Every structure is written in C-alpha cells, then in structure tokens.
Amino acid sequence: MKKNRLLFLLPYLLWIGLFVIAPLVLILGYSLTDAHSHLTLQNFSAFFSGGTFLRMMANSFWYALLITFFCLLVSYPAALALTYAFIGIFSRSGMVNQFLGLFGIGPVGIMFTDFAFIFVAIYIEIPFMVMPIYNSLKEIDPALLSASSDLGASFWQT
Numbered sequence: 001m002k003k004n005r006l007l008f009l010l011p012y013l014l015w016i017g018l019f020v021i022a023p024l025v026l027i028l029g030y031s032l033t034d035a036h037s038h039l040t041l042q043n044f045s046a047f048f049s050g051g052t053f054l055r056m057m058a059n060s061f062w063y064a065l066l067i068t069f070f071c072l073l074v075s076y077p078a079a080l081a082l083t084y085a086f087i088g089i090f091s092r093s094g095m096v097n098q099f100l101g102l103f104g105i106g107p108v109g110i111m112f113t114d115f116a117f118i119f120v121a122i123y124i125e126i127p128f129m130v131m132p133i134y135n136s137l138k139e140i141d142p143a144l145l146s147a148s149s150d151l152g153a154s155f156w157q158t
Contacts, residue, residue, distance in 0.1 A: 087111070093107070
C-alpha cells in the first residue's frame with residue numbers, strides 16, 4: 001500500500017525537480033560563474049555595490065505590490081458580483097428556471113449540479129483559450145488565406 005502511494009508521488013517529484021529545482025540550480029550556477037565558467041562572487045559584488053541593480057529590484061517589488069493590491073481591489077468585487085450573478089442564473093427562481101417555466105417545466109435544482117459546475121468552469125477558462133487562438137489566427141499570413149481561396153477551399157476549410 002505504501003509503495004502505491006510513493007508511485008503517485010513520482011510525477012509530482014519529477015515536475016518539481018525539472019521545473020522548479022533545476023532552474024534554480026542553473027540560476028545559482030550562472031550567478032556564481034563568470035563568462036569563462038570560473039567560480040567567482042563578482043556578480044554578487046556588482047549587484048550589491050551598484051545602486052542601479054538594487055533600485056531595479058526595489059522597483060520590481062514595489063510594482064508587484066501595487067499590481068497585486070489593485071488587482072485584488074478590482075477582482076474581489078468582480079468575483080463577488082459574478083458569484084451572485086451565477087446564483088441568480090441557476091437558482092430555483094433564476095433565469096434558467098424562468099425560461100424552463102415558459103415550456104411548463106417546473107423549477108429544477110440546477111445550482112450544485114455537474115452542468116452548473118461545467119458551465120461556470122467553461123466561463124472562467126474562456127479567456128485562457130481565446131487569447132492564444134486569437135494570437136495564432138492574427139499571425140496567419142493573408143497571402144496563405146488568399147491562396148487557399150484561389151485553390152477552391154471554402155472559408156471553413158481554410
């Protein structure tokens with residue numbers, strides 16, 4: 001039984017090793033060597049002795065703090081409003097049940113169903129799909145679209 005649990009831990013450990021620990025080790029290695037791969041602390045000396053790098057680091061932390069604060073300030077009320085909007089849509093007296101009532105279907109408990117979960121999850125994930133697809137379509141060369149049309153392909157085939 002204990003061996004099976006360790007087997008489930010293996011993908012997690014591989015992920016952490018490859019994408020967290022290995023990059024940190026590489027960064028540490030690069031910071032401790034010079035251009036000729038000789039061990040040195042010169043990089044740290046340049047970082048802490050010059051005001052430019054320290055100022056850049058302080059600016060980065062300050063901007064991260066401001067962005068986090070304002071993002072929270074905007075996102076929390078928006079998330080609260082969306083929560084109440086979805087409650088209004090899926091509740092027994094909500095819009096979906098009112099629409100079903102037009103067809104003689106009584107109030108249905110939709111709120112905590114798989115359908116409601118999938119609907120809300122899709123709504124949340126849409127921007128993460130739309131943006132990459134938009135960026136991919138934007139980069140298509142118009143000459144390729146024209147050539148496809150000239151060769152007889154329809155809009156959907158292209």
